[in-house]
Amino acid sequence: MVAQLTNDERKKALKKLAGWEYDPERDAISRSFKFGDFTEAFAFMTRVALHAEKADHHPEWFNVYNKVEVTLTTHDAGDDGGLSQRDLDLADLIETCL
Numbered sequence: 001m002v003a004q005l006t007n008d009e010r011k012k013a014l015k016k017l018a019g020w021e022y023d024p025e026r027d028a029i030s031r032s033f034k035f036g037d038f039t040e041a042f043a044f045m046t047r048v049a050l051h052a053e054k055a056d057h058h059p060e061w062f063n064v065y066n067k068v069e070v071t072l073t074t075h076d077a078g079d080d081g082g083l084s085q086r087d088l089d090l091a092d093l094i095e096t097c098l
């Protein structure tokens with residue numbers, strides 16, 4: 001089991017994660033990215049995938065052509081999944097992949 005972030009921890013962290021939105025129903029954060037074309041979007045996803053695999057923490061994502069929607073939550077957090085430090089770390093890594 002991974003520790004779920006408290007409300008205070010989440011609010012503090014989200015202030016530093018520009019563009020990321022909180023979904024209270026899922027206790028997840030998400031952000032949409034738009035690229036020039038599919039190749040750029042997929043290259044971004046490839047960079048993220050390599051980081052995610054190394055960290056053993058993986059995004060949920062949806063891609064259509066030049067758009068990528070990323071959702072981060074931790075399946076092993078809380079009773080039913082929720083936001084953890086692992087999601088914040090992955091969000092930081094994703095920002096370095098832009």
Ligand code: HBI
Nearest residue numbers: 056057058059073074075076077
């Ligand atoms: N990715 N988002 C997310 N949440 C998890 O709990 C998770 C993961 N990737 C791998 C992983 N857990 C492993 O620790 C095992 O549960 C397979």
